[in-house]
Amino acid sequence: MSEVETAIQPGRGWLSYVRPAFLVLVSFAGGLALLYGVLQQAPAGAARWIDVLFGALASAALVFSRRAPVPVALALAGVAAVFASGGLANMLALYAVARHRQLTVALLIASFNVVCGCFFWTLYPKNSSLLLTFTVNVAIAAALTAWGALRQAQKALLDSYRERAERLEREQELREREIRRAERTRIAREMHDAVAHRISLVALHAGGLDVMPDPAQSDVRRSAELIRSAAVQALEELRVAIGVLRADEPRSLEQPGLDRVDDLLRDAADAGQRVAVARAPDIADGVPPDVGRAAYRIVQEGLTNARKHAPGSAVSLTLRRTSGGLLLQIRNPLTAERLEMPGSDRGLIGLTERVALTGGTLHYGISESHQFELCAELMWK
Structure with missing residues (x-):
């Protein structure tokens, strides 16, 4: 029967x-x-050859049982009611109906088969009793119907599993694609923060040379070295970021934490930026990595903005612990002079999003003392 089922498909x-x-x-x-072998009473003479002919036609009709199972099953049930050699073809057609159609349709065809079997008994009653003929026909019809319905249910279950697996695979691909997109966006933001910081140092050094009335050769050499160093570092960070973005699987850029704030302050001092720092020596102890990275980027963006919008002004940086986290405040006075550097509020907008992801808050604007203030509270408890 397994070969029969395979052939029908x-x-x-x-x-x-x-x-x-x-x-x-x-x-x-x-x-x-x-x-020839089972029936005790069967057609003889020319009737037997006619029976064989219709049996061959019934068997050939099974070729269409997959495409039109119900009409074929009805026709073969009628053939089997008269011609004995069409009996097996009739059974296979009933299985095809149960395999590919609804159970109610298969039960109706099975009932029709039982009736046709009883009609065949009226033509050749000496083969067995009517009760035995009816019982055997009911048993065969029920078995074929149940088997076909079971195979149909199994196929539907396998199809549902396959569809579910394909859907889960598509959802996994979408999630991975979204993760890669989010990672690329985050890397682009990191690139903005890091490169903008370096370029602002270059602009500050170049601006200092421009306003110096009669710079000594040593001052020019020192400023040029600082400009070269900042530009090389900016290009290196840009190269690394672009290489990561071009990769099929973007990797994270180096993520400095709160313990690297001294590097920012050292760069600012080398550029001539005055920064007054108020913090505890062990401020970085126990700070979670994500909070430390956010704090580093806030200090970096604050110092960069101060160099761009208030060059030469003193900047105050406050870092202190609170009951549930870390408080950062960066202030610089408002000045009419500013470096001509392209920019927008994207850095501050990115910081707001970054801080929100850690569960903290960020505010920026002009304070009552006419200073630009960048204040962030990072929470982790």
């Missing part, structure tokens, strides 16, 4: 011809076995 290539042919041969052979 559409195949590919040469199997699409071999399987139906095998099905027809098996059906016709089984019908001849019923006619």
Whole structure:
């Protein structure tokens, strides 16, 4: 029967011809076995050859049982009611209905088969009693219907599992794509923060040379060295960031934490930026990595903005612990002079989003003392 089920399903290539042919041969052979070996009373003479002919036609009709199972099953049930050699083809057609159609339709076809079997008994009553004929026909019809319905349910279950697996795979791909997109966006933001910090140092050194009335050669050499160093570092950070963005699987850039704030202050001092710092020596102890990274970027953005918008002004930086986290305040006075550098509020907007992801808050604007103030509270408890 497994070969029969496989043959009923559409195949590919040469199997699409071999399987139906095998099905027809098996059906016709089984019908001849019923006619010549099983039945005690069967048609004789010319009637037997007619029976064989209709049995062959019934077996050939099974080729269409996958495409039109119900009409084929009805027709073969009628053939089997008169011609014995069409009996096995009738059974296979009933299985095809149960395999590919609703159970109610299969039960109706099965009932019709039982009626046709009883009609065959009226033509050849000496084979067995009517009760035995009815019982056997009911048992065969029920078994074929149940088997076909079971196979249909199994196929539907496998299809649902396959569809679910494909859906989960698509969702996983979408999640991975979204993760990569978010990572690339975050890397681009990191690139903005890091490169803008370096470029602001370059602009500050160049601006200092521009306003110096008669710079000494040593001052020029020192400023040029600082400009070169800042530019090289900016190019290196830009190269690393672009290389990461071009990779198929973006990796994270180096993520400095709160313990690297001294590097920012050292760069600012080398550029001539005055920064008054108020913090505890062990301010970085126990700070979670994500909070430390956010704090580093806040200090970096604050010092960069101060160099761009208030060059030469003193900046105050306050870092202190609170009951549930870390408080950062960066202040610089408002000045009419500013460096001509392109920019927007994207850095501050990015900081606001970064701080929000850690569960903290960030505010910036002009304070009552006419200073620009950048204040962030990072929470982790």
